[in-house]
Structures are given as structure tokens and as C-alpha cells.
Amino acid sequence: MTPDVRDRADRPARVESHNGVGGGAIPESDWNRALHLIKQADEVALVCHVTPDGDALGSMLAVAFVLRSMGKRVVASFGDQPFAVPRLLRFLPGQEMLVPPAEFPVAPELVISFDSSTFERLGMLGDNTARAREVIVVDHHPSNAGFGTLGIIDAKAAATAMLAEQLIYRLGGRLDRDIATCLYAGLVTDTGSFRHSSTTPAVHQMAARLVATGLRTDEIARELWDRSPFSYLKVLAAALDRVKLEGGLVWTYVTRVDRAAYGLPYAELEGIIDIVRRTDEAEVAVVLKEDDQGAWQVSTRSKGTVDVAAACAALGGGGHHNAAGYTSHATVEETMAAFKRELGMA
Template identity: 55%
Template sequence: MSEPVAGGARTPGTVWTSDHEAPALGWCVPATSWGYAAEHVDHSLRSAAGPAPRLPDELNVLVAPERAAVPIRRAGSREPAPPVAAVPSVPGGGGTDGPELDWDRAVEVLHAAEEIVLACHIAPDGDALGSMLALGQALRGLGKRCRASFGEPFTIPVSLRFLPGQELLVEPFRVAERPEVMITLDAAGVERLGSLAGRAAAASALIVIDHHASNTGFGAVRLVDPDAAATAVLVDELIRRLGVPLTRDIAQGLYAGLASDTGSFKYPCTTPQVHDLAGRLLAAGVRPEAVSRELWDRAPFGYLMVLAGALARARLERDAAGGMGLVWTTIGRADRDSRGVPYDQLEGVIDQLRRTDEAEVAVVCKQNDQGDWYVSTRSKGQVDVGRACVALGGGGHRTAAAFTMHAEPAAIIDRLRNALREAA
């Protein structure tokens, strides 16, 4: 978030954003209420949080432990994948300056490590948490001691509670101050790690796995490809190179990440390779209808009321964004507080707004609990909203990006409108 400056005013700060910056629909519960492995949980926290709510029966079946190995195969082939040395090194197609994919070094470091810490960005979405838990389970399958975490607030939406591997999660303060090996996932900059940023800086070896064009270049071993559809794509490749079988539980996390960052396979980043990967994950036992229900098809009634208010306030500017049209709305803290809707339930609003035929760009200004406005942007491909958001202190992708600002919404839209004019 932006930091205060003299006089109490705030200016746009560097805020590294995900393309899907908030979790999907669902109410939030403390991460400490899920139930971890006994050695990772403080008993006072467990008793204070109470028992974890029971998942629907169909999801209990969905995430039931299954360790039977599923053969790893190349798309379009019935033969097992070749040895690591024969695997191509660019699964995502390469970014503007070429992807940074140090596969050999990453595999070497992980095979040599005994204990590994995994961290994803604060307020994790499906790609961040799904990728992290999938990789954590794979490393555990290699006999590694693993802990996974993310910076405060250490909470997660119910919409992601179906993901297997949550027994790996620990509170940020339980992460070693100087990890032997640390892996960051789906974080474009170290600031996005929140309270775990110091641990990343102090790690003996830091591996960065990310697909954001706004990645700042941190980390000694980098698996960064802006053209990868999701961090899950890169994690899948790393798991394959590590020689770990693709179990159903691992596939579940990867599928959640892939589906989240492709907008359920409808965004421009959806390629034939993405569908090939999705097919392999389904073959491993993933049930797409159950995943889709948890990610997109659940919401408390209060969310519908907040959505109705946001749509009623929507404004269409046909001449903005280089004449291609801008549609925008706001959701103040009071709007959601009156309906008992937490901030992190608001991501789905922009998916409704972006349907507007007359607008190339959709924008939702969401006020968080600190009073700052988090500005989510989407385009249909003709305008680079990532470039506009970077100019305002944020980041993301060409078609999905965000930034944070402390100002009145009208002033924020004025600045964004000017930035979009340059990016159109």
C-alpha cells in the first residue's frame, strides 16, 4: 500500500500487483482455523479459532488424499516425458527480453536442500496459493521438509479452502528468519511478500517463480516468464523436471492457478499449450465443475447487494482510452461494511463490468480497510493497462493490472484516464 507522507497526504507508491489481485468470491476465515500438522500449530491459536467449518461432501471426495503416481506425458504424446536434459527450456514462449528460466540451477538447489520455505504474495489468489501448495506437496514427495506461508493478514477465502496441501501452511512468524532455501511464487517484487520480505532477503538461496511483466528482477535463481499464462505453468514444469509424479492433489492446485489466471480459459493468455496442460491435470483426477463452483459460483447474499450498488454507480466514457471507451465504478468501505462483505470478496465485480460492449477498458476502485483505493483494471487487448498502471505506481499484465492510491475516486480516474491515453 502507499505510505503516508508529510502532512498526512499520500502519494502513489510502488505496489506490486497480481493480475488477479484479490481472491475469488467467498467469505474469509483465519488461516489458523484450518488445522495444520501438529508440529506447526500453536495450541492456543487452534483453540481460539475453533473447529474448521465442514466442507461439502463432494469436495471431501474431491480432495481426498491420493498418492498414486500419474505418468507425466507430453501434450499430444502417449509416451512418457523424456529425461530432464531433453526438456525444452521455454514453456511460456518468452517475454519481450526473453524469459529468465534457470531450470538447471533451480533443480540443483532444490535437490540439495533439506528444508525449504515457500512464500506467495499477500492476499493470495488461486494462482499464488494453488501453485505454492502444489509445489510444496511435490517437494514433500521428494522427502524435503517444507513450510509455506504468506504475509499478514494471514487469512484465506473459503473459495480456496478446497485446495489440498494446507497442512503445509504456517503463520509468517513461524518461518525461519534465515531460510536455507526460499521460493517465492507469483510475487512481482519483494514488497508483495509483506512481512516475509525480510526472510527472502536473508535466505541463503532465493528462487523466484513468477509470470508478471512488472517483475522487479529480485532473486538469485529466477524462473520468470511474462508470457506464461500463470505461475502454475512454471511450477508444473519445475515439478516435472524434479521428477515428481503428478498426483491428483498436486494437479488440483495447478488447475486452480491455471483456471484463475486465464479467467476460466477465456483470457487472451489461453493458448493451445494451456489447454494441453489443463488436459493433463484433468487426466490426473481434477474435477473442473467442483473447482469452478468454488472459485466463481459461490457468494453470500450481501455480495449481490454490493454488486448491485456498484453496477448502479457505473459510468461509461465513450471517448476515453483513445476513443475505445472506459467503464468504471467505485465500492467504498461503507458500501461493503453495510452488507457485511469483506474487502477480499470484491474481485468478481470487475468481471461483470468488463462485459460492457462500448468500453475497451473496465475499472473498479475498491476502498480497503485502511482507506486507500485499490484500482483494478482490465482491457480486452487493444489497450495496455499494465503500462498505465506502472505509470501510476502499480503493475501487472497488458490486459489485467492494478495500482493503489490515496485520493478521491474522481481524481484517481482523472490520472488513470491520462495514463490510458498514453497507453492506447
């Protein structure tokens, strides 16, 4: 029998969270209001940001499991068209609870948003969420603007999954292998498999709780990092062939034409930035990825000295000090010129 996390000696004694908007500890009154809203709702609509990563989708599905066990009607989605779970995340359990954007409530009673800092990051479901009676925002991005009607926002949390775990505990949920798999995917994704500076003792303690349910960390790692279609290698080769090193900045781009030549979906491009950022001579790495609509999705990484979140926020995006992004509708040259100006490199 799966142990009830409420009775486990290794669960956190109390939640130590800091509100990224207000700058102080998340008030117990906010947690209590979130619990009240959830318990009063007959149906709870869950949403995460477009092109979801492991933290966004994993956190959302983990909480969905608990809400379903409470007898709630649960609908979960993200605002992409076409609607498809990224291949790397198709191992996550609970995807039967996902619905395409067209089946998401037009004006929900209660929405819980995961890992999104703005309505705009919710894509097609931004307007639906804005029409909801109540919107609980569960997020860890410092750039979160405080949208919604209630924020459970911790800028010091390494992943939204850490807040999702706290919410699950407070709802009296049970930590089983399926829930742990979803949360673990979020935790390892946003900590770079525990390599990023955000990895704290609390991160490892949470990982221990999740692994104790019996999940296979080797299988999760293989799905997230050690698999790719052959077409990815061809597109990666094209991106690396045009890579540029300019002072402390290394950057490249991937076009729709690159992907079309090998039939590679946009969602498969996520890992390119992690290869480019390895460059010893560069402090900042940038990869521009042209999406199916022709916009450039700009991914940036820093090794610590440069605050890429500030630069991306100035250009309409956001993220974390060492990992951030934004959308550009300009040309590659114009996009990079604007980013370099924000870095003081122009």
C-alpha cells in the same frame, strides 16, 4: 497407482520458456541451479503474493506437495494480516502446510516466490524474503523487476502454474489429484477459464494432463465462479449503482463502508471487475476496492487495444497487457484522474 509423470507420453518433451526479464529462453543453467538449490536445502520456505488468487496459492501448494514428498521441511505462507485463505480457494488441498506470517522464517535459507513481481507484493513477508540466502522467483508477469537471486520468469506463460508444473517435472515429482487440483485452479484462474487471449495449445495440453488425474473440473468451477454469499450481491448492487461510463472507460468503486454494512470480507470483491468489464461500450474497465487499511486496490482490465499494464506500472503497479493493478493512497477522484492521464484520457 498414480502414474509417474516422468514416464508419461503426454508430458512436454522439453520446456519451452521465455524469460520475461532477459527476453530469451530460460537457460537450462538456471533450471539446473534452481534444482541444485532446492535439493541442497533442508528447509524450503514458499511464499506468494498478498490476497492470493488461484494461480498464486495453487502454484505454491502444488510445489509444496512435491517438496514434502522429497523429505524437505516445507513452510508456506503469504503476507496478509489477518491471515486467511480467501473463501473461494478453501477447497484447495494442502492448506495444512500453510503458516501465518509470524511463523515464517525471519531469514530463510531458501525461498521460492510464486506469482509475485516485486518484494512489495509479498506484503509482510517481503523483508523476510529479502533476507533469505537464496530467492527463486517463479513468475509470469511481464512487469517482474527481476528481484531475488534466481528468476524462473516466463512472460509468455499464461499462468505461473505452467512454470510450477515444469518445476515439478524437473524435480521428478508425481502428478496426483491433489497437485493437479492446485495447478488446475491456477491455470483456469489466469486464463479466465480458457477465455483469455493467453490460452494457447500448450494451455489446453496442460489442462488435459491435469484432468487425466481424475480431478472434477465441474466442482472446481463451481467453487471458483458459481458461489458467493448473499452479502456479495448487496455490495455488488452498490458498486453497480455508482458505475460510470466515460468514453471507452467504465469504472466504479467499493468502500470499506459498503463492505461493513453487510459484513463482507475484502477478498470477496475479486469478481466485480469481471462483471464491470462486460460493458460493450468500454475498452477498459476499472474497479477501485478499499482495503481494510484504507488504501485503494485498483483492478484494471482491457479488451486488447489498451495496454493497462503500462498504465499501472507507471503508477507503481504492474501486471499483464489486458489485466493489471496497483495501489493508490489518494482519493477516488484523484486516483481515477491519474489513471486517465496515463491512458491519455485526461
